[in-house]
Amino acid sequence: PSAGRLRGKHVLVTAGPTHEPIDPVRYIANRSSGKQGFAIAGALAALGARVTLVAGPVTLPTPAGVDRVDVETARAMAAAVDSALPADAAVMVAAVADWRVSDAAGQKIKKEENSPALALVENPDILAGLAGSAQRPRLVVGFAAETEQVIEHAIAKRTRKGADWIVANDVSGDVMGGDANTIHLVTATGVESWEKLAKPDVARRLAERIADAL
Ligand code: C5P
Numbered sequence: 001p002s003a004g005r006l007r008g009k010h011v012l013v014t015a016g017p018t019h020e021p022i023d024p025v026r027y028i029a030n031r032s033s034g035k036q037g038f039a040i041a042g043a044l045a046a047l048g049a050r051v052t053l054v055a056g057p058v059t060l061p062t063p064a065g066v067d068r069v070d071v072e073t074a075r076a077m078a079a080a081v082d083s084a085l086p087a088d089a090a091v092m093v094a095a096v097a098d099w100r101v102s103d104a105a106g107q108k109i110k111k112e113e114n115s116p117a118l119a120l121v122e123n124p125d126i127l128a129g130l131a132g133s134a135q136r137p138r139l140v141v142g143f144a145a146e147t148e149q150v151i152e153h154a155i156a157k158r159t160r161k162g163a164d165w166i167v168a169n170d171v172s173g174d175v176m177g178g179d180a181n182t183i184h185l186v187t188a189t190g191v192e193s194w195e196k197l198a199k200p201d202v203a204r205r206l207a208e209r210i211a212d213a214l
Contacts, residue, residue, distance in 0.1 A: 005211040006049035012087040012137065013041040014094035014126065016056030018074045022118065023105035030095035034058035036143075036169075036181060037093030039203035041066045044091075047207050052084040056094055074100065074123035081126055089139040089210055092127040092163075099123060131162030139213050140164050141206075145171045154186040164188065164213075167206065185209070 015037020019027040034055065041053040042063030051066045054077055062068045069084070071077045074096045081090075099120035109116055127142045142163040144154045147170075154168035168184040181202050185192040194205065 003046070004048040006044060006047040006207070006214065009049045009088040009214055010052070010086070011044045011049045011210070012052050012054070012081060012084050012090040013037055013044065014054045014056075014077060014081065014090075014092045014096075015041065016058040016060075017095050018056045018077055018097045018123075019072050020074065020097045020100035020123070021072075021104040022101050023107065023109045025108050028097060028099070028101070028118075030097055032056070032058075032095035034060050035179070036199045036202065037091075038063055039200045040091055040093060040206060043200070043203035043207035044210065046204075047211055052087070054080045054084065054094070056096075073097075074126070078124045078126045078129065081130060085133075085135040085137075087137045088214055089141065090130055090137045091141045091143075091206070091210070092130070093143050094126070095145070096126060097123060125161070127163060128161045139210060141210070142166050144168045147172045151184050151186065151191055154184060155191070158186050158188075 016034035017030045017032040019029045021027050038060050041051050045051045045065035053066045053068045055068055055070050069080045071080050100123055102119045102121040131140045140163045142161050144157050144166050146153045150168050150170045154166040158166040166186040170182040180196055180198050182196045183194040183202055
């Protein structure tokens with residue numbers, strides 16, 4: 001692998017969770033450390049790509065050579081992705097909250113006799129939106145965290161979302177916040193199962209595959 005394989009290419013990466021406010025002090029979120037997405041952004045930059053990393057709220061250092069845009073909510077992440085286009089490839093690693101509170105309170109909700117009921121509305125699907133957009137990057141890669149029927153779900157997700165590849169992540173063990181991942185790369189032509197790898201090694205292998213494809 002040569003260092004400049006992605007020179008001149010712009011790659012967009014989303015990573016981390018999103019936080020959806022309930023009121024100014026509370027939120028709902030998905031569980032995500034951001035480690036895998038940040039490692040992918042760093043590995044792409046190491047191959048010479050210009051990388052825009054749209055990051056949800058995480059406490060991780062920005063990888064060398066990466067342009068980082070911090071966001072809180074799914075809607076802000078969708079807007080930041082849109083602003084970063086055009087891109088040659090996009091790798092959507094973020095664990096986006098599927099719902100937001102439809103009418104977040106402007107003031108802290110007080111404890112009363114009755115617990116508040118939260119009305120939820122669906123968030124935009126950033127991956128599906130990008131895959132269907134007029135500015136669709138040539139290579140669109142999604143992630144799928146699954147605990148069962150990992151490959152079957154990823155194959156279905158690839159078609160449903162309009163992605164070129166789905167990186168299926170078997171999270172039945174202790175992957176969440178952990179340091180290793182078991183990956184199946186689902187493409188139009190088949191499924192490639194990788195041995196269990198440390199997250200930086202997953203990132204390097206995926207970055208090389210993206211360089212092959214571009
Ligand atoms: O549907 P599911 O959340 O399992 O899909 C996961 C993939 O879709 C990931 O690539 C994730 O970043 C992306 N996604 C997204 N916007 C959403 C939900 C998921 O970009 N609202």
